[in-house]
Amino acid sequence: MGKALPRSPLAPAGFPELPEVRGLELGVAEAGTRYRGRLDAMLAVLPEGSAVAGVLTRSATASSDVLGCREVLARGGTGRAAILVSAGNANAFTGKAGDGSVAAIRTGVAGAAGVPEARVLTSATGVIGEPLPHDRILAVLDRLAAGGASWEDAANAIRTTDTFPKGAGGRVGGAALAGIAKGSGMIAPDMATMLAYVFTDAAIRADRLQAMLARQAARTFNRITVDSDTSTSDTLLLAATGMAGPVDEAAFEEALHGVLLDLAHQIVRDGEGATKFVTVRVTGAETEGDAERVARAIADSPLVKTAIAGEDPNWGRVVMAVGKSGARADRDRLAIRFGDVLVASDGWVHPGYREEDAAAHMKGREVTIHVNLGLGRAEATVWTCDLTHGYIDINADYRS
């Protein structure tokens, strides 16, 4: 299972204070599917009138749990619902046995929590290709259904090798909004998995909840990258109990954006081996798609990420990444900044550029790369971390 990893140097000071979401019951337990002596299962039970929205991995080899979530979400509607998450075994690439585990858990949760089977969502994260011993989860269902868990317990129960629990929340009018996430630690032979669960007691119709979540996931979770690899199990769910009544939906969506972005940034801050939190901002693009393509090419480039690890203001590698992105770009209109330092403009190094200024910015924990393509008004931002020996240690040298 690998050695315990030290807490990320980019971790926040502590777990945040999160508001109570009316009608939501959180339960946690030690199921022991893989880990021993720690919380590894979480159950969220949602009351009558609840709506659930979700964004799931686009992987063609998605896990049985993801396939199950897709079915539940496709049905839509409101009513009692439950979300069960277990950590330690991903139940991915386990063939028909994986589908069977999901079915068994859904039946069990439906009975224990008084929820229709067709409204039970499940997630699993951890080792891949091993059968999920789901009897161990069934054995702790009563404890999970008893509720009473804190947000921090719930965030801890869904961790795999995350080095800190992740939570974020806020208020919109009289309604509360709070969520937890896990990622992107890893245990060989596992793959990183991003899971996030956000709850509100605002009353919002299921179809509008889904539309908001899709829009805001695209601008938050879908704009982070640690190593460009996509998990078979990525799951983001948003549930609304409705018990605080209607809210201003524009204000709600803005608050939702803030919570999703906060959780997404925490995942980057726990990226494997990360020592720098990197913001890649691209402006002056012809379209937002082009801006995102360039930002992602920079944020995914191993050469850019190793240069950041080495605290090297290597703008040549940024030019390279712009060029390979597939977006429209013009060498002679590019401007590149590290932090506030203008490095390159008009197709060449800026006349006033002094490498020591950019090098000073690169020494900080927070690095910003800003590329202005000089072609239009569209922009996009992608967040990532550096690529260090720690990444190789975690993924090559540690064995389960």
Add this chain to the structure above:
Amino acid sequence: MGKALPRSPLAPAGFPELPEVRGLELGVAEAGTRYRGRLDAMLAVLPEGSAVAGVLTRSATASSDVLGCREVLARGGTGRAAILVSAGNANAFTGKAGDGSVAAIRTGVAGAAGVPEARVLTSATGVIGEPLPHDRILAVLDRLAAGGASWEDAANAIRTTDTFPKGAGGRVGGAALAGIAKGSGMIAPDMATMLAYVFTDAAIRADRLQAMLARQAARTFNRITVDSDTSTSDTLLLAATGMAGPVDEAAFEEALHGVLLDLAHQIVRDGEGATKFVTVRVTGAETEGDAERVARAIADSPLVKTAIAGEDPNWGRVVMAVGKSGARADRDRLAIRFGDVLVASDGWVHPGYREEDAAAHMKGREVTIHVNLGLGRAEATVWTCDLTHGYIDINADYRS
């Protein structure tokens, strides 16, 4: 300029014997644009009747030299021609000054080698964003034009931090075919650049030469990856002097494929920090495009590449990469082999699989991953290397 790197453990025993290409004159010199005390410039002069074909980087921030090559190739036709390559400075992202350097070199080469300016092709590789001191190249043009260099000298003269010179060749009927290449070493703040020059004395029409080169580049150089980053300067040129007369063109194309593949493999074998040569073969796809997409997703995945570095037969990460590729795949039809060991089939680990068998294969210098998608008859192969601490050392810790 970084410390000299040790010779790659994947390097061939020595430089191969290459045939003489009639009519081709190779010259080398020490221009000293960046390096001291080593060959760093190469000139190939081609006689009357020569045709030249090329495949160049698709980067939107391509170097001035690449833009110049595009112009020359677009004109087509046959006649005397020259190719000048210098190592140490990429002349990339140097604005209008870069275009000026190319123009000055073309004028100089035209005079020294008796070649029309419109048929002088140039390449440069090395540090980016610094003006190319092209006067130093002009100063050694007479020596370059004097010819008489060996293939090995020419291969050495185009190296940057390559740990060995790269050459490959063969015969087709009465004609010779031989080429040299460089890549993918790196000096911070440089980016890896792939350059390759292949020559023949066969007589082949320029348009057919170009068509063959495009087809075979797609199956060789465009199917290797070290770190998924694309240089601003990648250049592959093929020149035919015609002095050996016509050949069977199907046989020629097959020989060309062999030479290009050999050079491409040598570049992977000199990949930064590489300790394993990895063949990723995908069969059973609906289309060749899908097969290539899956093979590339596996070969570019940092998680797969670190697992290979750790000699870990981590088939879960292969499943992940298949899933993220965007190609059509069906979890329950996948079969995965490491070497000859069947690891997974029918959506789960193979019943007879013993991890020690796959682990034994992973300990070798040559690793093969074979994925059968079980959907159709199309296939593709991509070659790569592992991702090791050596890659981080070269790209993060070394500074120029």
